[in-house]
Amino acid sequence: AQSVTQPDIHITVSEGASLELRCNYSYGATPYLFWYVQSPGQGLQLLLKYFSGDTLVQGIKGFEAEFKRSQSSFNLRKPSVHWSDAAEYFCAVGSSGGGADGLTFGKGTHLIIQP
């Protein structure tokens, strides 16, 4: 069965500093990987996705993520965070066998931005 681990429940970063959120996955084949962001009272917004090809993917709002097969990781990065980036971030893996399995999500990382 596939699984996703986000080791950090909370992360606090100063505004303007760089950010890296960790994500490790377990999946038997080449995974489909996603990062979503959720603000309070809102649904999940897709930041970026990896299906194949270039292992460094660019997303919205200045985010990027790098797929490392050898480490089973898909870490999310941003060079300089803004106060509006404070939110809950979820890493997810999708099955290449079709959509019927849905997405498997990590527990999320709560990002706090210090002024």
Next chain:
Amino acid sequence: GAGVSQSPSNKVTEKGKDVELRCDPISGHTALYWYRQSLGQGLEFLIYFQGNSAPDKSGLPSDRFSAERTGGSVSTLTIQRTQQEDSAVYLCASSSPGSRGNQPQHFGDGTRLSIL
């Protein structure tokens, strides 16, 4: 609107009552998903529709839960005889047609269900 629409946004009901949650997907999206988000369990996948068909209902938490989709569009998630452990945010997502599970899912804002 262009996004996934869910209603109601909030629902408070008494234990034992039935509730119906509605999801209106993005136009043209044939795949539709229901998830449950709770503090203890995180985000759990419940059920998937391709068109009007749900090939696997094993993700539904109990036989009190049912879901249907008609006309390849709107879906309803029904919870009968609600229990306090059903309190959660229920999220719906849809995605465009794809031969495999590589189409990104677009989420609605969810229905926050509180069972008193």
